[in-house]
Amino acid sequence: MQSTTQPAAEPPAEVKAVAAEVYGQCGASEFGISCDELARILAQVVDKYSEAAKATPTREFCLALKLPELVLARACAAGNERAWEVFMARYREKLYEIGMQITREESSGRELADSLYADLYGMVTRDGVRACKLNFYTGRGSIEGWLRTVMAQEHVNRYRRGKRTVSLDEEAEEGAQFAAPDPDPLPALDPRLETATDEALEALPAEDRFVLAAYYLDGQTLAAIARTLSVHESTISRKLDKLAKSLRKQILTGLTRRGMSRRQAAEALEADVRDFTVNLRDRLTQDSPGKTFPHKKVGAPAGDGNG
Amino acid sequence: MDQVPNSVPARLQAKATGNHPDLDLLAALAEQALPERERAQVLLHLSRCADCREVLALALPPVEASSTSLDTARRPGFRWPVLRWAAAAACVVIVGSAVLMKRESIMSRSMQTARIESDAKSAASRDERVAEPGQPPVESVHPPALATSGPETKVSPPAQEKSARQSALQGALGPHYAQRGATGMTATSGPGAAGGMGATGGGAFRRYPAAPAVPGPLQGTPDELMAKMAPKAAGKDFPTEGRPMSEVTLPRAADEQVAAEAAAPAAGSLQDNGADQLKREAPGKAKAPAARMMLDRMEASGNTVQALGQNQPSAEASRAKKSDLFRAVSSNLTVSRWTISSDGKLQHSIDSGKTWQPVPVAENAVFRALSANGPDLWVGGAAGLLYHSPDAGGRWTQIKPVSGGSTLAADIAAIEFTDIRQGKVTTANGEIWTTSDGGQSWRKQP
Numbered sequence: 001m002q003s004t005t006q007p008a009a010e011p012p013a014e015v016k017a018v019a020a021e022v023y024g025q026c027g028a029s030e031f032g033i034s035c036d037e038l039a040r041i042l043a044q045v046v047d048k049y050s051e052a053a054k055a056t057p058t059r060e061f062c063l064a065l066k067l068p069e070l071v072l073a074r075a076c077a078a079g080n081e082r083a084w085e086v087f088m089a090r091y092r093e094k095l096y097e098i099g100m101q102i103t104r105e106e107s108s109g110r111e112l113a114d115s116l117y118a119d120l121y122g123m124v125t126r127d128g129v130r131a132c133k134l135n136f137y138t139g140r141g142s143i144e145g146w147l148r149t150v151m152a153q154e155h156v157n158r159y160r161r162g163k164r165t166v167s168l169d170e171e172a173e174e175g176a177q178f179a180a181p182d183p184d185p186l187p188a189l190d191p192r193l194e195t196a197t198d199e200a201l202e203a204l205p206a207e208d209r210f211v212l213a214a215y216y217l218d219g220q221t222l223a224a225i226a227r228t229l230s231v232h233e234s235t236i237s238r239k240l241d242k243l244a245k246s247l248r249k250q251i252l253t254g255l256t257r258r259g260m261s262r263r264q265a266a267e268a269l270e271a272d273v274r275d276f277t278v279n280l281r282d283r284l285t286q287d288s289p290g291k292t293f294p295h296k297k298v299g300a301p302a303g304d305g306n307g
Numbered sequence: 308m309d310q311v312p313n314s315v316p317a318r319l320q321a322k323a324t325g326n327h328p329d330l331d332l333l334a335a336l337a338e339q340a341l342p343e344r345e346r347a348q349v350l351l352h353l354s355r356c357a358d359c360r361e362v363l364a365l366a367l368p369p370v371e372a373s374s375t376s377l378d379t380a381r382r383p384g385f386r387w388p389v390l391r392w393a394a395a396a397a398c399v400v401i402v403g404s405a406v407l408m409k410r411e412s413i414m415s416r417s418m419q420t421a422r423i424e425s426d427a428k429s430a431a432s433r434d435e436r437v438a439e440p441g442q443p444p445v446e447s448v449h450p451p452a453l454a455t456s457g458p459e460t461k462v463s464p465p466a467q468e469k470s471a472r473q474s475a476l477q478g479a480l481g482p483h484y485a486q487r488g489a490t491g492m493t494a495t496s497g498p499g500a501a502g503g504m505g506a507t508g509g510g511a512f513r514r515y516p517a518a519p520a521v522p523g524p525l526q527g528t529p530d531e532l533m534a535k536m537a538p539k540a541a542g543k544d545f546p547t548e549g550r551p552m553s554e555v556t557l558p559r560a561a562d563e564q565v566a567a568e569a570a571a572p573a574a575g576s577l578q579d580n581g582a583d584q585l586k587r588e589a590p591g592k593a594k595a596p597a598a599r600m601m602l603d604r605m606e607a608s609g610n611t612v613q614a615l616g617q618n619q620p621s622a623e624a625s626r627a628k629k630s631d632l633f634r635a636v637s638s639n640l641t642v643s644r645w646t647i648s649s650d651g652k653l654q655h656s657i658d659s660g661k662t663w664q665p666v667p668v669a670e671n672a673v674f675r676a677l678s679a680n681g682p683d684l685w686v687g688g689a690a691g692l693l694y695h696s697p698d699a700g701g702r703w704t705q706i707k708p709v710s711g712g713s714t715l716a717a718d719i720a721a722i723e724f725t726d727i728r729q730g731k732v733t734t735a736n737g738e739i740w741t742t743s744d745g746g747q748s749w750r751k752q753p
Contacts, residue, residue, distance in 0.1 A: 048329075049345075052342065052344075052345045055342070055344055055345075056342060064340075064342075098368075101368070101369060102365050102366075136329075136330070136331070137331060138329065138331045139331075140329075140331045140332055140334070140335035140340060140341070141331055141332075141334035141335035141336075141337070141338045141340050142334065142338060144368075145334030145335070145337055145338050145366070145368075146330060146331050146334045148334065148337075148366040148367075148368060149330040149331075149333045149334045149337075149362060149363070149366040150330055151366075152362045152363075152365035152366040153330060153362050155365060156358070156361055156362055156365065189314055189317060193314050194314070194318060197312070197314040197315055197317075197318040198318055200315075201315065201318055201319065205347070206347040206348070206350035206351035206354060207347070207350050209319070209350070209351065209354035209355075210350045210351075210353050210354040210360075212311065212315065212316075212319055212354070213319050213353070213354045213355070213357075213360065214360055214364075216311065216315065216316040216319065217316060217319055217320060217357060218357065218360055218361070218364070220360075220364060224364060224367070227367055228337065228363060228364070228367060230339050237308060240308055241308050241309055243311065244308070244309035244310055244311045245309055247311050247312060247315055248309075248311070248312055251312055251314065251315075268314075269312040269313070269314065270312075270313070
């Protein structure tokens with residue numbers, strides 16, 4: 001992590017042109033960022049999202065970024081005092097609000113906000129270099145939205161770290177030493193049913209899968225899912241209804257295509273796999289968060305991470 | 308809501324593959340700032356990664372604190388709260404407009420009615436002021452049998468008053484009223500004519516009680532009526548030549564109540580020769596429904612007596628005149644009138660007596676009696692001279708009543724037809740001949 005933007009390879013001409021075009025509008029000069037530096041920042045972002053940038057013209061991709069906020073964040077990361085004045089004026093109280101909204105508690109929220117603030121300011125040093133999380137802001141969304149996701153991630157990490165940390169005394173009180181042996185694993189689903197189900201799920205659009213997962217796996221409310229997708233709650237309700245009917249139909253078709261009779265297929269669909277579902281959920285939980293929100297990166301593009 | 312098959316949640320829990328999306332991408336997804344392709348990729352990962360879903364769910368702002376970047380193309384433009392208020396506002400506008408329009412209509416009608424009534428009142432009071440107590444009757448001119456008894460039937464002002472309002476009022480109430488003022492004659496008599504008749508036959512004319520203000524039913528469209536009633540020339544007198552002596556126009560039902568009350572103040576000034584009676588014939592039967600319809604049309608179209616008050620200096624006088632006209636209209640005033648001139652000629656007026664046109668009946672025929680039921684006319688004269696026209700004088704047929712071997716040969720003093728079939732002819736010597744079939748057959752009463 002660098003406290004200032006690293007001199008990178010010469011930005012492409014397209015990026016330079018865009019930088020020159022937007023330099024006067026994004027307020028970069030106010031924070032001491034030159035046009036060349038702006039071009040380098042844009043080049044980093046384009047490089048990070050190379051696949052998305054390839055699908056979209058570079059100029060269009062760059063113009064879609066939140067350039068003023070990107071400039072502010074990078075200026076703060078570079079230690080510009082004027083930028084920090086602006087940042088604090090805009091987002092200090094916001095941080096506390098976000099913290100309280102996430103933790104649902106004032107003290108925890110302020111603590112969360114203060115810890116993030118320290119990370120943002122770069123009070124953490126790594127290898128003698130001040131690490132600033134603002135360097136990871138790329139301008140795809142707003143700074144406020146990015147701050148929300150960062151704080152949410154930090155909160156989840158804290159929760160899981162605390163969960164894993166158990167007191168031996170507490171375990172003794174709970175009678176962990178008398179825990180019963182693990183029960184026999186439940187029988188797996190009929191492979192034909194698994195295959196037919198996988199086929200039906202693969203055919204679904206990503207949004208439909210997300211809705212199913214959020215509703216049936218996470219237990220999110222229709223309103224929360226609707227807010228995520230910026231649609232009306234009734235839209236989600238209708239979508240789930242429609243998906244249930246279509247999935248049933250497609251799985252039945254797949255099962256009959258695999259040699260089951262209609263009756264057998266129907267019986268297979270009605271098989272109770274609740275226990276099985278719960279077990280899978282537990283196993284999935286144990287796999288994270290170390291890999292998901294690490295201090296180590298998980299497959300992140302080189303040179304950047306999620307902090 | 309239908310539930311998915313039980314196998315679906317189990318298979319949904321596939322482990323996430325590939326890179327976790329950048330936190331900035333998650334924020335951009337929540338703000339709907341990602342292009343469609345990239346959004347689908349992030350959602351696909353989210354569908355398989357519970358952790359990322361958990362972070363995203365926590366990172367979503369509260370509803371009231373949603374960032375403005377959420378207002379993207381994915382946000383539906385159809386907002387029920389906005390539509391609800393828009394519908395409420397539209398209802399208020401529609402109801403308010405309807406109420407205003409209704410109120411304007413009601414106010415307009417009430418104002419018209421008020422103007423008409425006040426015009427009538429002021430006209431009545433004006434008539435009292437200007438009605439001359441008495442004019443010396445012309446020789447043998449009979450007093451006006453049409454003096455009215457009510458305020459609505461005041462005698463018309465003298466002709467010296469040249470205002471348009473008076474002309475219109477005179478036209479509405481009857482030419483006999485105007486005559487009185489203009490020529491000094493009685494309101495119901497013409498120059499000399501009545502006297503002659505009265506002189507020759509004491510009972511040549513029978514006086515009828517005063518009719519209500521209006522002599523007869525209106526004929527013509529409301530526009531024509533208003534045009535005629537509007538003052539054409541201030542102070543224009545009624546024509547003296549051929550001034551009818553029996554131009555009383557009575558309502559259809561007023562045959563028995565000749566307008567003796569027509570001009571109460573003038574009644575005193577009219578000479579009444581006692582036995583002399585001035586028979587007044589209704590110029591035309593009023594068609595009450597038609598008159599009312601025309602009145603309604605006049606009111607609706609705004610053609611009220613307002614036209615009469617064009618030259619009125621005062622609003623009160625204008626209102627009085629309008630009121631008079633209103634009453635005239637409502638009392639089945641007819642524009643078309645018939646009369647017998649002083650020299651025994653049949654005359655017709657289509658402007659309520661302002662002007663008269665001679666109607667040829669028979670050469671050298673002199674008539675003294677007249678009966679008109681719309682277009683059905685009967686005229687009678689000396690020596691049993693009797694003519695009938697079913698088409699308002701277009702063609703005439705001489706009738707010779709015969710009954711029991713005797714023929715009507717006396718001077719006809721009066722003709723009364725209640726309708727086109729039922730009629731009675733009275734002679735100077737007291738004979739009474741009746742018919743019930745429009746003159747096809749007659750019966751002489753004993």
